[in-house]
Amino acid sequence: MEHTFAMIKPDAFENADEICKIIEGADFKIAEKESLTLTPAKAKSFYGEHKDRAFFSGLIEFITSGTIVAMVLEKENAVVDWRSLLGPTNSKQAEEEAPDSIRARYGTDVQKNAAHGSDSPSAAEREIKFFFPEFDLT
Numbered sequence: 001m002e003h004t005f006a007m008i009k010p011d012a013f014e015n016a017d018e019i020c021k022i023i024e025g026a027d028f029k030i031a032e033k034e035s036l037t038l039t040p041a042k043a044k045s046f047y048g049e050h051k052d053r054a055f056f057s058g059l060i061e062f063i064t065s066g067t068i069v070a071m072v073l074e075k076e077n078a079v080v081d082w083r084s085l086l087g088p089t090n091s092k093q094a095e096e097e098a099p100d101s102i103r104a105r106y107g108t109d110v111q112k113n114a115a116h117g118s119d120s121p122s123a124a125e126r127e128i129k130f131f132f133p134e135f136d137l138t
Protein backbone atom coordinates (compact mmCIF):
# COMPACT_ATOMS: atom_id res chain seq x y z
CA MET A 1 0.00 0.00 0.00
CA GLU A 2 1.33 3.46 -0.88
CA HIS A 3 1.77 6.28 1.64
CA THR A 4 1.77 10.03 1.21
CA PHE A 5 2.20 13.04 3.45
CA ALA A 6 -0.67 15.49 3.95
CA MET A 7 -0.77 18.73 5.84
CA ILE A 8 -3.80 20.87 6.67
CA LYS A 9 -2.47 24.44 6.70
CA PRO A 10 -3.36 27.15 9.29
CA ASP A 11 -6.03 28.74 7.07
CA ALA A 12 -8.02 25.50 7.04
CA PHE A 13 -7.34 24.28 10.58
CA GLU A 14 -10.87 25.25 11.67
CA ASN A 15 -12.16 22.87 8.98
CA ALA A 16 -9.77 20.03 9.84
CA ASP A 17 -12.46 17.60 11.04
CA GLU A 18 -14.52 18.12 7.88
CA ILE A 19 -11.43 17.69 5.67
CA CYS A 20 -10.50 14.46 7.49
CA LYS A 21 -14.01 13.11 6.79
CA ILE A 22 -13.53 13.91 3.08
CA ILE A 23 -10.15 12.13 3.14
CA GLU A 24 -11.62 9.00 4.76
CA GLY A 25 -14.63 9.17 2.44
CA ALA A 26 -12.20 8.95 -0.48
CA ASP A 27 -10.88 5.63 0.89
CA PHE A 28 -7.67 6.87 2.48
CA LYS A 29 -6.66 5.50 5.86
CA ILE A 30 -5.23 8.20 8.14
CA ALA A 31 -2.29 6.21 9.51
CA GLU A 32 -0.77 9.08 11.54
CA LYS A 33 -2.17 12.44 12.60
CA GLU A 34 -0.66 15.17 14.73
CA SER A 35 -1.63 18.81 15.30
CA LEU A 36 1.28 21.18 15.90
CA THR A 37 2.57 24.68 15.24
CA LEU A 38 5.71 24.82 13.09
CA THR A 39 8.65 26.92 14.28
CA PRO A 40 10.18 29.19 11.61
CA ALA A 41 13.29 26.96 11.58
CA LYS A 42 11.30 23.80 10.97
CA ALA A 43 9.13 25.51 8.33
CA LYS A 44 12.23 26.76 6.46
CA SER A 45 13.68 23.29 6.50
CA PHE A 46 10.45 21.69 5.24
CA TYR A 47 10.08 24.22 2.39
CA GLY A 48 13.86 24.44 1.74
CA GLU A 49 13.45 23.83 -2.00
CA HIS A 50 11.63 27.18 -2.25
CA LYS A 51 14.21 29.24 -0.30
CA ASP A 52 15.18 31.43 -3.27
CA ARG A 53 11.61 32.12 -4.41
CA ALA A 54 10.06 35.58 -3.94
CA PHE A 55 7.17 34.09 -1.96
CA PHE A 56 9.39 32.21 0.54
CA SER A 57 9.24 34.65 3.49
CA GLY A 58 5.47 35.06 3.07
CA LEU A 59 5.07 31.30 2.93
CA ILE A 60 7.07 30.83 6.17
CA GLU A 61 5.07 33.56 7.91
CA PHE A 62 1.79 31.96 6.78
CA ILE A 63 2.67 28.36 7.60
CA THR A 64 3.88 29.30 11.12
CA SER A 65 0.86 31.55 11.82
CA GLY A 66 -1.28 28.87 13.44
CA THR A 67 -1.87 25.18 14.01
CA ILE A 68 -1.32 22.67 11.23
CA VAL A 69 -2.34 19.01 11.04
CA ALA A 70 0.36 16.66 9.77
CA MET A 71 -0.82 13.28 8.51
CA VAL A 72 0.32 10.09 6.83
CA LEU A 73 -2.29 8.83 4.36
CA GLU A 74 -2.43 5.24 3.17
CA LYS A 75 -4.09 4.00 -0.02
CA GLU A 76 -3.21 2.49 -3.38
CA ASN A 77 -1.92 5.38 -5.55
CA ALA A 78 -1.98 7.59 -2.45
CA VAL A 79 0.40 10.24 -3.85
CA VAL A 80 -1.50 10.91 -7.08
CA ASP A 81 -4.96 10.44 -5.59
CA TRP A 82 -4.30 12.89 -2.73
CA ARG A 83 -2.94 15.53 -5.16
CA SER A 84 -6.07 15.02 -7.23
CA LEU A 85 -8.37 15.44 -4.22
CA LEU A 86 -6.42 18.62 -3.32
CA GLY A 87 -6.84 20.24 -6.74
CA PRO A 88 -4.57 22.88 -8.33
CA THR A 89 -2.06 24.76 -6.11
CA ASN A 90 -3.89 28.07 -6.57
CA SER A 91 -7.29 27.89 -4.83
CA LYS A 92 -8.70 30.51 -7.23
CA GLN A 93 -7.76 28.29 -10.18
CA ALA A 94 -9.14 25.29 -8.27
CA GLU A 95 -12.52 27.05 -7.93
CA GLU A 96 -12.66 27.26 -11.75
CA GLU A 97 -11.20 23.87 -12.65
CA ALA A 98 -12.02 21.56 -9.75
CA PRO A 99 -14.83 23.09 -7.66
CA ASP A 100 -15.22 19.96 -5.51
CA SER A 101 -11.52 19.85 -4.60
CA ILE A 102 -10.26 20.62 -1.10
CA ARG A 103 -8.30 23.68 -2.25
CA ALA A 104 -11.39 25.07 -4.01
CA ARG A 105 -13.62 24.48 -0.99
CA TYR A 106 -11.33 25.50 1.87
CA GLY A 107 -8.54 27.68 0.42
CA THR A 108 -8.44 31.29 -0.75
CA ASP A 109 -5.56 31.96 -3.16
CA VAL A 110 -2.13 30.73 -4.28
CA GLN A 111 -0.66 31.02 -0.76
CA LYS A 112 -3.61 30.25 1.50
CA ASN A 113 -4.49 27.01 -0.21
CA ALA A 114 -5.76 24.90 2.71
CA ALA A 115 -3.58 21.82 2.42
CA HIS A 116 -0.39 20.26 1.11
CA GLY A 117 0.38 16.94 -0.52
CA SER A 118 3.67 15.30 -1.49
CA ASP A 119 4.27 15.58 -5.23
CA SER A 120 6.07 12.24 -5.71
CA PRO A 121 6.72 8.98 -3.84
CA SER A 122 10.28 10.15 -2.99
CA ALA A 123 8.95 13.47 -1.63
CA ALA A 124 6.36 11.49 0.37
CA GLU A 125 9.12 9.42 1.98
CA ARG A 126 11.16 12.51 2.85
CA GLU A 127 8.18 14.42 4.23
CA ILE A 128 6.81 11.48 6.24
CA LYS A 129 10.26 10.98 7.81
CA PHE A 130 10.46 14.74 8.50
CA PHE A 131 7.29 14.72 10.61
CA PHE A 132 7.08 11.08 11.71
CA PRO A 133 10.66 9.74 11.96
CA GLU A 134 9.45 6.54 13.62
CA PHE A 135 6.91 5.69 10.91
CA ASP A 136 7.57 2.32 9.27
CA LEU A 137 7.41 2.80 5.50
CA THR A 138 8.22 -0.82 4.63
Ligand code: ATP
Pocket residue numbers: 055058059088089110111112113115116117118119
Ligand atom coordinates in the same frame (compact mmCIF):
# COMPACT_ATOMS: atom_id res chain seq x y z
P1 ATP B 1 2.29 22.11 -1.61
O1 ATP B 1 3.79 21.86 -1.70
O2 ATP B 1 1.90 22.97 -0.42
O3 ATP B 1 1.42 20.92 -1.81
P2 ATP B 1 2.30 22.68 -4.32
O4 ATP B 1 3.27 21.58 -4.46
O5 ATP B 1 1.02 22.57 -5.06
O6 ATP B 1 1.92 22.98 -2.85
P3 ATP B 1 4.52 24.48 -4.52
O7 ATP B 1 4.85 25.11 -5.82
O8 ATP B 1 5.37 23.38 -3.97
O9 ATP B 1 2.99 24.06 -4.60
O10 ATP B 1 4.46 25.66 -3.44
C1 ATP B 1 4.46 25.37 -2.05
C2 ATP B 1 3.52 26.33 -1.36
O11 ATP B 1 4.03 27.65 -1.47
C3 ATP B 1 2.12 26.42 -1.98
O12 ATP B 1 1.27 25.40 -1.54
C4 ATP B 1 1.66 27.79 -1.52
O13 ATP B 1 1.19 27.77 -0.17
C5 ATP B 1 2.95 28.59 -1.59
N1 ATP B 1 3.09 29.25 -2.89
C6 ATP B 1 3.37 28.68 -4.08
N2 ATP B 1 3.43 29.59 -5.08
C7 ATP B 1 3.18 30.80 -4.49
C8 ATP B 1 3.09 32.13 -4.95
N3 ATP B 1 3.28 32.43 -6.23
N4 ATP B 1 2.81 33.10 -4.06
C9 ATP B 1 2.62 32.82 -2.74
N5 ATP B 1 2.69 31.57 -2.24
C10 ATP B 1 2.96 30.57 -3.08
